[in-house]
Amino acid sequence: MRRKIAAGNWKMNMTPTQAVALIEKLKPLVKSDDVDVIFCVPAIDIPAAMTAAEGSNIRIGAENMYFEEKGAFTGEISPEMLVDAGVKYVIIGHSERRDYFGETNEDVNRKVLKAFEHGITPIMCCGESLTMRQQGVTMDWIRQQVKVGLLNVSAEQASSMIIAYEPIWAIDTGETATSDQAEEVCKGIRDLVEELYDKAVADKIRILYGGSVNAGNAAELFGKDNIDGGLVGGASLKEDFGKIVNYR
Numbered sequence: 001m002r003r004k005i006a007a008g009n010w011k012m013n014m015t016p017t018q019a020v021a022l023i024e025k026l027k028p029l030v031k032s033d034d035v036d037v038i039f040c041v042p043a044i045d046i047p048a049a050m051t052a053a054e055g056s057n058i059r060i061g062a063e064n065m066y067f068e069e070k071g072a073f074t075g076e077i078s079p080e081m082l083v084d085a086g087v088k089y090v091i092i093g094h095s096e097r098r099d100y101f102g103e104t105n106e107d108v109n110r111k112v113l114k115a116f117e118h119g120i121t122p123i124m125c126c127g128e129s130l131t132m133r134q135q136g137v138t139m140d141w142i143r144q145q146v147k148v149g150l151l152n153v154s155a156e157q158a159s160s161m162i163i164a165y166e167p168i169w170a171i172d173t174g175e176t177a178t179s180d181q182a183e184e185v186c187k188g189i190r191d192l193v194e195e196l197y198d199k200a201v202a203d204k205i206r207i208l209y210g211g212s213v214n215a216g217n218a219a220e221l222f223g224k225d226n227i228d229g230g231l232v233g234g235a236s237l238k239e240d241f242g243k244i245v246n247y248r
């Protein structure tokens, strides 16, 4: 049995002061014995968020990380910086990073490998645009993103990582993929992982759905066989996130 995950992606929201207030408010609401709760927060919020989350079941993750160790990369955050701050999870290849900051599948792969080198669990994102879905190439696109993202990732590493399927047309739009659409792609990703590795890895890897997950649709989405929880944007900044964690 794979443990479910409710991961929040705060995006570019919340100052450090606001982050502490939000965590204090959500702490009692996101308590759970059987769901892993991760808050991926802006880099500048990480130290304050770590302190605020101490003693709770909330794990603090990052939203991005660079693939180099250190040096002349102004504005980037290194894996060592995240590790030193106590970070165990990092979102990699979110569609907003790909669209606005030009991240390629190859960059994503380098980041995934670098995260593993430092003992950080990557939450690797993939997802198709509306045009791709309308043209019937969703699975071809997703397979390419996931295949390149997993290049040189060992079976042991793949077993421990998290993939988030996030159709771009459903992110921040209020438009959710139906639970059947989400399940179909998440199953397709699991089948691909079995092709690339074996059934044991495919059974262990956790695959999330993301795209306008809210308190009203989480139970149906998370109830699907191949959906191991959600990567949640907007609703992770609200009390709703407690209901998503406790979706049952």
Ligand code: PEP
Pocket (backbone or CB within 6 Å): 009, 011, 166, 170, 171, 172, 173, 174, 210, 211, 212, 213, 231, 232, 233, 234, 235
């Ligand atoms: C996201 O940013 O990963 C996301 C899924 O956003 P939202 O839940 O707001 O659609």
